Amino acid sequence: MTGPLDTLYREVVLEHHRHPRGNRPLADPHIEASGxxxxxxxxxxLQMRFEGDxxxxxxxxxxxxxxxxxxxxxxxxxxxxxxxxEAAALAERFREVMQGKTFPAEVDLGDLSVLEGVKQFPxxxxxxLLPWLTLLDAILARRQGRPPQPLDTEGxxxxxxxxQVDLKERS
Amino acid sequence: xSHRVGNEQSLASPAAAATSAGVRTAVLSPAxxxxxxxxxxxxxxxxxxxxxPRHYLDTAATSQKPASVLAALDDFYxxxxxxxxxxxxxxxxxxxxxxxxxxxxxxxxxxxxAVAGVVITRGATSALNLVARGLEHLLAPGDEILLTEMxxxxxxxxxxxxxxRRGLSLRFLTITDAGELDLAQLPxxxxxxxxxxxxxxxxxxxxxxxxxxxxxxxxxRFGAMTVIDAAQAAGHQALDLQALGADAxxxxxxxTYGPLGLGFLVARPDWLAQLEPLEGGGEMIAWVDxxxxxxxxxxxxxxxxxxxxAAAAAFPAALDLLAEIGQDTxxxxxxxxxxxxxxxxxxxxxxxxxxxxxxxxRGGLVAFADAVVHPHDLSTILDQAGVSVRAGHHCAxxxxxxxxxxxTTRASFGLYTNTxxxxxxxxxxxxxxxxxxx
Numbered sequence: 001m002t003g004p005l006d007t008l009y010r011e012v013v014l015e016h017h018r019h020p021r022g023n024r025p026l027a028d029p030h031i032e033a034s035g036x037x038x039x040x041x042x043x044x045x046l047q048m049r050f051e052g053d054x055x056x057x058x059x060x061x062x063x064x065x066x067x068x069x070x071x072x073x074x075x076x077x078x079x080x081x082x083x084x085x086e087a088a089a090l091a092e093r094f095r096e097v098m099q100g101k102t103f104p105a106e107v108d109l110g111d112l113s114v115l116e117g118v119k120q121f122p123x124x125x126x127x128x129l130l131p132w133l134t135l136l137d138a139i140l141a142r143r144q145g146r147p148p149q150p151l152d153t154e155g156x157x158x159x160x161x162x163x164q165v166d167l168k169e170r171s
Numbered sequence: 172x173s174h175r176v177g178n179e180q181s182l183a184s185p186a187a188a189a190t191s192a193g194v195r196t197a198v199l200s201p202a203x204x205x206x207x208x209x210x211x212x213x214x215x216x217x218x219x220x221x222x223x224p225r226h227y228l229d230t231a232a233t234s235q236k237p238a239s240v241l242a243a244l245d246d247f248y249x250x251x252x253x254x255x256x257x258x259x260x261x262x263x264x265x266x267x268x269x270x271x272x273x274x275x276x277x278x279x280x281x282x283x284x285a286v287a288g289v290v291i292t293r294g295a296t297s298a299l300n301l302v303a304r305g306l307e308h309l310l311a312p313g314d315e316i317l318l319t320e321m322x323x324x325x326x327x328x329x330x331x332x333x334x335x336r337r338g339l340s341l342r343f344l345t346i347t348d349a350g351e352l353d354l355a356q357l358p359x360x361x362x363x364x365x366x367x368x369x370x371x372x373x374x375x376x377x378x379x380x381x382x383x384x385x386x387x388x389x390x391x392r393f394g395a396m397t398v399i400d401a402a403q404a405a406g407h408q409a410l411d412l413q414a415l416g417a418d419a420x421x422x423x424x425x426x427t428y429g430p431l432g433l434g435f436l437v438a439r440p441d442w443l444a445q446l447e448p449l450e451g452g453g454e455m456i457a458w459v460d461x462x463x464x465x466x467x468x469x470x471x472x473x474x475x476x477x478x479x480x481a482a483a484a485a486f487p488a489a490l491d492l493l494a495e496i497g498q499d500t501x502x503x504x505x506x507x508x509x510x511x512x513x514x515x516x517x518x519x520x521x522x523x524x525x526x527x528x529x530x531x532x533r534g535g536l537v538a539f540a541d542a543v544v545h546p547h548d549l550s551t552i553l554d555q556a557g558v559s560v561r562a563g564h565h566c567a568x569x570x571x572x573x574x575x576x577x578x579t580t581r582a583s584f585g586l587y588t589n590t591x592x593x594x595x596x597x598x599x600x601x602x603x604x605x606x607x608x609x
Contacts, residue, residue, distance in 0.1 A: 005555050009548075009606050017607075039563050041546065041571070041578025063577060065547035066607070121551060 007117030008124070009066065016111065017066040022076025026059040033141065033148035035134030037126050042068045046134045053083045060131060067115070067124050072131035074112045079135070088139050091132045098125045199500060204507045207589035208496050212237045216587055226558040226595040231375050231403055231536050231565075231583030234428045237492050243485035244430060255480055256454060256471070269484035274470075276487045277435050281420060282411040287440040290470040291478055294434035295402040296325040298421035299369075301436055301473060302398055303329035305446025306367065312338030314366045317395070319344040319352055319381075320573055321374040324566040326400040330369065344370070344386075346573065350377040350526035357386065361393045369398035373407065376567045376579065377526030378509070378533035380404070387416045396442075402426055406489075406585075407505055407534050409498040418442050428489040428585075430482035436473070443469045450475040493586075501586045505535035508584045508593065512537050515597045522600075525574055536583035538565070544603045546580040552606060553599040560596070 029047035036043040042064030049057040058080045060072040079087040094112060097103050103113050118128045134151050141148040210216055213235045218224045227235055253266040270291070278286040292298045316330050320343050334341050342360050345353045352370075361368075368390035373380050387397045397417040401410055406427035412420045419442065424433035436443075448455055448466060452475035457465045466472035493501065510530035516522045521542040527533050541549060546562035553560055561581045564571045571577060582596055 003555065005552060005606065008551065014607060038568065041564060041576075043577070065545035067548070124547070124551060127547060 004117070004120050008121055010114045010117065012111050012114050013066060013070045016070035016073035020060065020062060020069050020073035020076075022058045022060040022073065022080070023062070024059060025061060026057055029057075029059065031138055031142055031148065033134050033138035033151070035130050035137070035151035037064070037068070037130050038152060039126075042127055042130055044068065044072055044131050044134055046072075046131065046138055048138065050084070053085070055079050055082055055084060055087055062131065064130070065124075065127050067118060067127040068130045071112075071115060071128045074110065074115070075131045075135060078110055078112065084139055084142070088136060091136045091139075094132050095129060095136075098129055199503045199507065204504060204511075205590045207592075208501060208504050208586040209237070209492060210587040210589060212239065212492070213587050214238055214241065223557045226556075226592040228582040228584065228588070228592055228596060229559045229561050230585035230588070231426070231581065232561055233425045233431070234406065234585050235587065236430065237428055237489065239488040239492060240429060240485050243488040244481050247481040247484040251484065252481070254477055266480055266484070270478070270480050273483035273486050276490050277437065280410070280490055280493075281405075281422075281437050282413050283437045284413060284439045287469055288438050288443060290436040290438075290443065290473045291483055292421075292434045292436055292473075293432055293479065294425070295400065295421045295423040296434070298434050298436035299325050299398070299400065300329045301449045302369075302419055302421070302446065303333045304449045305473075306396070307333055307337060308447055309445065310337050310339055310366055313364060314339050315342055315362070315364045316340075317342050317344060317360055317365050317368045317370075317390070319370045320346045321350075321352070321377055321379065321381075321567070321570055322369075322371055323375050323400065323402070324568070325402070326369055326371060326398075327569070330367075339366075346377070346379075346570075349528070350374075350379055351532070352379070352381055352386070354382070354385070357389055361389060361395070363393065365390065365393050365395045367396045367398065370400065371403070372399050372401040372410075373403040373534035374526065375403045375536070376538050376565050376570055376581065378536045378538070379526055380408075380532060380534055383417065384415050391416065403534055403536070406493060406501070408502045412437055424482060424486045424489070427486075428492060429486040430479070432479040433482035433486060440469045443473070446473070448472050448475065452476045496586060504586060505584050505588070506530050506533075508588050508590075509533055509535050509537060511590060512582060512584070512593050512596070515593060516600075519597065519600060523576075525576075525579060535585065535588070536581060538579040538581040540576050540579050541600065541603075543607050544600075546578045548607070549580050549600065549603050552603040553596070556595060556599040556602060558592075558595050558599045 026047040026049055030050050031048050033046045045061040047059035048055050058076045060076045062069045062072040078090060093104055093107055103109060103116060115128050118124050137151050138148045215235050216227060251265045251269055253263040255267045255270045274289045275286050278289045283289055316339055318327060318330060318341060330341060344360055345356055347353050372383055383399055390397050399417045399420040401420050401422040404410060405422035419436060419438040421436050425431045455467050455472045455475040457467050513524060513530060516524060516539055522539050524537060524539045550560055550562035563578050565581055
């Protein structure tokens with residue numbers, strides 16, 4: 001295999017797809033959010049337990065393609081142990097990357113940087129963003145003290161809905 | 172629902188291709204199956220310098236267009252462009268003649284009871300909405316609409332909207348595990364309250380060709396109106412509205428080798444006359460005052476505003492091609508290609524095919540799921556190999572839930588599909604598995 005497929009299906013992507021991190025339901029989650037990308041049948045359930053403002057445990061249960069599954073797996077790896085604000089900032093950074101910006105050098109996005117190859121496949125950007133948009137919506141719901149609404153990417157622009165997460169709250 | 176069908180030897184045999192009951196026995200040579208029918212007349216399918224060959228396996232979404240249709244579109248805009256039924260000059264008369272010629276040709280093509288029974292719409296979806304909205308005033312709370320579990324959203328959501336407005340209940344003829352309608356359920360679902368039975372002729376996911384005439388006859392015994400969604404049948408097999416016995420039939424031109432933005436509702440003129448028009452505006456009126464208006468005659472009362480005249484002018488070129496090749500020959504070709512695809516997919520192993528196991532019970536499409544590769548990943552990898560398929564729920568979400576799978580990959584065929592296309596599909600699936608097995 002040569003060409004764009006190489007950059008899309010990197011070994012690390014496939015490894016996350018085969019063995020997704022956080023792929024088990026949490027016993028007693030503080031929050032559970034769901035997102036779906038109906039046009040391709042992807043869906044994700046995100047569960048989190050908090051200790052104060054810190055994300056203590058993450059469950060990411062994805063049914064979907066290799067891109068959405070591996071993106072969710074990388075997300076579980078990246079956000080566990082971080083504060084809610086840090087997680088929101090990561091999600092925003094990743095969304096900006098998917099919308100065309102380059103990966104910020106100052107932020108360690110771990111394995112996530114390999115998903116940059118998705119940009120060459122515009123119809124797949126929604127797959128990569130699905131778990132992250134679900135996370136942003138869950139964080140927003142927590143701040144607003146409401147239950148998360150099921151997120152449906154159908155009809156949304158590729159970059160997802162404007163989430164209005166307040167950047168000042170990040171620390 | 173996994174099954175194994177036929178073998179390659181029998182597919183190349185004209186005898187095997189002609190076993191379907193009721194099909195005239197013209198011989199379809201192995202070379203014809205190999206090369207596709209009239210493929211050379213479809214510009215997009217031709218290899219060109221700097222462009223890899225395209226294996227277009229998404230005809231169920233929209234068909235490719237023959238050069239004759241493109242030329243007819245060009246000819247209309249170049250030499251005949253004017254509005255219809257309004258101006259009195261010779262150019263407008265020419266445009267009107269072209270538009271009405273389309274109506275006549277469609278009426279003859281589906282054996283409509285009258286030319287005035289052909290309503291020209293924007294597509295099959297528009298036609299179904301026109302029926303569902305137009306019947307609203309005839310239905311009362313508690314009335315029942317009978318659909319099937321294999322409807323496209325276009326023959327489901329308009330009825331849901333109608334049901335919500337009028338307090339109707341929707342009922343569904345279930346499917347068997349073999350992907351066919353469970354006719355044994357029909358007597359339990361039809362009743363005095365059944366006012367409309369609307370069903371798909373050929374499923375866009377399962378490929379199932381439904382026993383439409385039989386279901387229509389059963390519905391009529393209860394006095395129900397009958398509507399046939401023939402979007403996936405038109406152009407793939409002969410259609411005869413009077414033989415089917417249904418009140419109304421819809422299809423779109425763009426899935427039938429014709430232009431985009433054109434479709435048809437075909438019925439008896441007196442049946443159409445009971446529908447309320449969906450849109451008001453120019454062209455659909457007889458007499459207009461400040462407070463009220465009266466409608467033009469059927470079918471013009473359903474054609475408010477300026478229609479897609481160029482598309483209508485060009486569609487007869489597609490019907491010419493279908494007539495030249497012969498609808499039965501096309502049916503046999505697609506059946507042979509479908510049998511080949513079913514066989515090659517099953518030979519791969521690890522593939523679940525949805526719908527009837529035998530190609531003679533199916534239209535020209537195969538939806539399947541691979542045990543390893545998700546449809547969306549498969550579609551991306553196939554695209555890199557020049558193969559166009561569709562991945563997703565194909566506008567049939569409830570059906571996919573019934574099948575217990577969120578998404579499938581669908582390869583769909585047309586008269587131009589050749590064995591190279593099927594080879595490329597199979598090679599692409601193998602390539603995808605290699606990517607995922609690294």
